[in-house]
Amino acid sequence: MxxxxxxxxxxxxxxxxxxxxxxxxxxxxxxxxxxxxxxxxxxxxxxxxxxxxxxxxxxxxxxxxxxxxxxxxxxxxxxxxxxxxxxxxxxxxxxxxxxxxxxxxxxxxxxxxxxxxxxxxxxxxxxxxxxxxxxxxxxxxxxxxxxxxxxxxxxxxxxxxxxxxxxxxxxxxxxxxxxxxxxxxxxxxxxxxxxxxxxxxRLSPNAVERIKTLIREAQTNPLEQQLEAEKDSFIACQRHADGKEGITAFLEKRKPQYK
CATH class of the missing domain: 3.90.226.10 (2-enoyl-CoA Hydratase; Chain A, domain 1)
Structure with a gap:
């Protein structure tokens, strides 16, 4: 074989x-x-x-x-x-x-x-x-x-x-x-x-992907550039459907259901 x-x-x-x-x-x-x-x-x-x-x-x-x-x-x-x-x-x-x-x-x-x-x-x-x-x-x-x-x-x-x-x-x-x-x-x-x-x-696919990107970029980014990247990513996640579901589920004391 x-x-x-x-x-x-x-x-x-x-x-x-x-x-x-x-x-x-x-x-x-x-x-x-x-x-x-x-x-x-x-x-x-x-x-x-x-x-x-x-x-x-x-x-x-x-x-x-x-x-x-x-x-x-x-x-x-x-x-x-x-x-x-x-x-x-x-x-x-x-x-x-x-x-x-x-x-x-x-x-x-x-x-x-x-x-x-x-x-x-x-x-x-x-x-x-x-x-x-x-x-x-x-x-x-x-x-x-x-x-x-x-x-x-x-x-x-x-x-x-x-x-x-x-x-x-x-x-x-x-x-x-x-x-x-x-x-x-x-x-x-x-x-x-x-x-x-x-x-x-069971985690947010959107957040997982963005966290992985941030980790990769942190290998070479200076702090100021990484802070900017984190800001952009945070806002994008906040406005994403996963962000709404995650926050709402936490406030309602239930497990989030990400699609």
Whole structure:
């Protein structure tokens, strides 16, 4: 069987499953285009309230296929450029998706698999799940935004250790460091992510999308610009139907019903 990205639905949640039997769900360029197309479609589907990225057979992802990388050495460099551009498009699609995206990690997330998990809004990990930036150990450097995400989430010295040494770090430790949101018993990461997605589905889709945008913009905006962005977003939400429903429900002491 070949590598593929499987898409399925559970109520209002879209589940994207990395599948590459016999290769620990190693990535393949075919997955990249499929992921971008699926996420783009999900953006327009109002019945989808959350997205989960997980791996088949209780293992998240081993990263890139090293045999394919060796083969690419004999090909035109443009082949590898196209592959990395495809991965970057997937990472951007995860970041830009207006729906909350949860990574459900059991087993391990290595290399670009770790980068994809970092690109998600939330990470749920099994208690013994490992996260590995193993590039330096095989003479390579990170891709998929791994260096960008970690240097914005951790002190420089710790980010350097993870990126340069490439030693595994447990999800429990990343939870302590604020990167992994929740640690659950092994084999239950997907179920926990689905339960969380159901909670998120009850929030205002408009507010969720705007909050995600504000978080992304805050990475680069100076304070004054961010204050302006918050003001514009607040007023837009206040005038949106979700804002009316949320405020009214709170005053009436009932649960809001967002459409």
């Amino acid at each position: 070949s590598a593929e990205l499987k898409a399925s639905r559970r109520d209002s949640t879209l589940i994207l499953t990395l599948s590459n039997p016999g290769a620990l769900n190693a990535l393949h360029p075919d997955m990249y285009a499929a992921a971008v197309e699926t996420l783009t479609t999900a953006e327009r589907d109002t019945s989808i309230r959350a997205v989960i990225l997980t791996g088949a057979d209780n293992f998240f992802c081993a990263g890139g296929n090293l045999n394919r990388l060796l083969e690419n050495r004999s090909k035109d460099p443009g082949v590898q450029v196209a592959t990395l551009d495809g991965l970057a498009s997937w990472v951007n699609a995860l970041r830009d998706c207006p729906k909350p995206v949860i990574a459900a990690v059991d087993g391990a997330a290595a290399g670009a698999g770790f980068s994809l998990a970092l690109a998600c809004d939330f990470i749920v990990a099994g208690s013994s799940a490992k996260f590995i930036m193993s590039y330096g150990r095989i003479g390579l450097t990170p891709d998929g935004g791994g260096s960008w995400f970690l240097t914005r989430s951790l002190p420089r010295q710790l980010a350097t250790e993870l990126l340069m040494e490439g030693k595994p770090i447990l999800g429990a430790r990343l939870n302590e460091l604020g990167i992994v949101n929740r640690v659950v018993p092994d084999g239950t990461a997907l179920d926990a992510a689905l339960a969380w997605a159901e909670e998120l589905a």
